[in-house]
Amino acid sequence: MQYDTDTAGNPLRIVEQPRNFTVLSDVVPPGRGSVPLTIVDGDYERRLAAELYRDRTGAPIAMAECRFFAVTPTPSPTDQATPTATYTPSPSPTSTWTPSPTPTPTATSTATPPASLRVWIATGCDRTYTLGETLDIRMLSDRAGTIEILELPARETFHRTQARAGEERRTTRLLQGEAGGRQLLGRLFEGTSTDPSATSTCDFEVEPKPGDVPFTVRGRVDLERRGNDSGAQACVGQNCTSTDAEGLFELAGVRLNELLTVRHPSYLRTERRLAEPPARAGGTVDLPGVKLLSGDLDQNDVVDLLDARTIGIRFDLERAGAPPGLWLEAADITKDARINILDMTGVYYNFDRTAPTGWSMDPLAARRTSSPAGRRTGEPAAGRAVGRDAGTGGSQADRPAGDARIQPLPAGSRAPDHAAQGTAVRIQPSRAQAPQGSDIPIDIVIADVARLYAAEVTLSFDPAVVEVKDVNAADGGIQSTIGSFLDPVNVFVLRNEADNALGRVRFAVTQTRPAAARQGTGVLATVIFRGKQDGRTPVTVESFRLVDDSLPDGKLIEAARAHGEIEIGGSGWLKNISTRSHVDVGDKIMIGGFILEDGPAKVMIRARGPSLPEAQVPN
Secondary structure, three states: OEEEEOOOEEEEEEEEEOOOEEEEEEEEOOEEEEOOOOOOOOOEEEEEEEEEEOOOOOOEEEEEEEEEEEOOOOOOHHHOOOOOEEEOOOOOOOOOEEEOOOOOOOOOOOOOOOOOEEEEEOOOOOOEEEOOOEEEEEEEEOOOEEEEEEEEOOOEEEEEEEEOOOOOEEEEEEOOOOOEEEEEEEEEEOOOOOOOOEEEEEEEEEEOOHHHOOEEEEEEEEEOOOOOOOOOEEEEOOEEEEOOOOOEEEEEEEOOOOEEEEEOOOEOOEEEEOOOOOOOOOOEEEOOOEEEOEOOOOOOOEOOHHHHHHHHOOOOEEOOOOOOOOOOHHHOOOOOOEEOHHHHHHHHHOOOOEOOEOOOOOOOOOOOOOOOOOOOOOOOOOOOOOOOOOOOOOOHHHOOOOOOOOOOOOHHHOOOOOOOOOOEEEEEOOEEEEOOOOEEEEEEEEEEEEEEEEEEEEEEOOOOOEEEOOOOHHHOOOOOEEOOOOOOOOEEEEEEEEEOOOOEEEEEEEEOOOOOOEEEEEEEEEEEEEEOOOEEEEEEEEEEEEEEOOOOOOOEOOOEEEOEEEEEOOOOOOOOOOOOOOOOOOOOOOOOOOOOOOOOOOOOOOOOOOOOHHHOOOO
């Protein structure tokens, strides 16, 4: 018998089964060797099982087997039994010839059939499994004994059990470690023997989890209000790719649970956690399509007044004839080389929306039904898109879906809460009084401002005491009157709405080119309140933004704010103006007075003559 090994064995053990006869158990060098083998014990199938060990304490590092059938040599002709005949004379005249019986061969072999062991995976050997998967392993032998299962190449014995003949046993194995080829080696030991009487193998492959290796994602981006969807970027960290004209992208080298972000300079960004692994390791995941919402031109994750002003100051501008430094590619939302009402519409429809938006081809729960185009406040130059009539800008029905109530601006947009000298947003008159059912006009005044181009103000009030009267019932919602401070023609109203349930008023507007920035003091809007029940309510400047005409991006103008107050019913506010002086005749008279800060008003004046003696005070 010959063997050949490329590794030194310590030892190389060769056993003839089922006799469990050790043919060789010795240290051998790499190379080819031979050992004599004598076949005894009769006719049956034999098996030579070879196990190569690195040391005497570990598991085998390599195995081989050779099966053959041993037969008894065929006897020579002289050794074979032949029938013989005997002639016996009969005393009678008749004689009979009787052949002797043929000898019956006698079996001389007492060999025991070899033991049998089968080890397999319930879902099959010779297939591929995934790291982290648990194998359901079965084993069955025709002899009682100890079954031991190893996993190669790790050489780890992970299961040992006592089994009865014909009894199927089970165990499990969690696949860990590295990917690659593996083998389950089962060995059956009978009695106290240290040599296995039977072995069985099950080969299989192990691959990484699909998400443990980089894979590829691909998808489609729809840029709202565009026919060409190129220019959006899909990124995982610094790993980025761009969409083509159809909005298609493919990004390789991503991993499971990383964050994919899609953005464009004119749009609100969106993002998606990569939680779906590919079907196979290193494969491709097809993502659902996503639509980006337009309007976030300054990429601050909200569509707001600054974005509207960015378009307004470039309104009706064409790329070909734009003055140096004025054209801004992001403001051309529709990508038609013109900045006009179509681009302003992209801001108007998504005003107040924030990023990240939902990953969907329909990120809005509902769409507006009314036209966002501004109405004219006067007769403009031919073909020029302008703002809305006084009181008609941005009706309640035109608001984005989900904006059921007016929300104040973020806290960061609030001005210092004090009545300082200089620019201010104030309520005029600061105090007003009227009976129930009466209308009370309240002006939102921007005072002592320089370079004003866009403004947004939110007021709050007590809806139990007063309510806002709609000045244009035909347009839906509750609206106020646009003031005269900004350009009456070149203006676009983004929000003009009141919520009488919540007690809020919101007004947002930007001028449009060629309007010039405003200086000085003027009325931004007039809110008509109506008294509901007796009582007092503050009219609070809850939040505001004033934006100048700076390029390329507008700057916020700092300002103070001054609140107001309305009284319904009651007797108004009494002022005790006490003046003490000597009163004579002619030019020697006393003059007392007061100043009305908020314009004309009805006042009650009561004057009394000498009254100090009544209080026991000498004159």
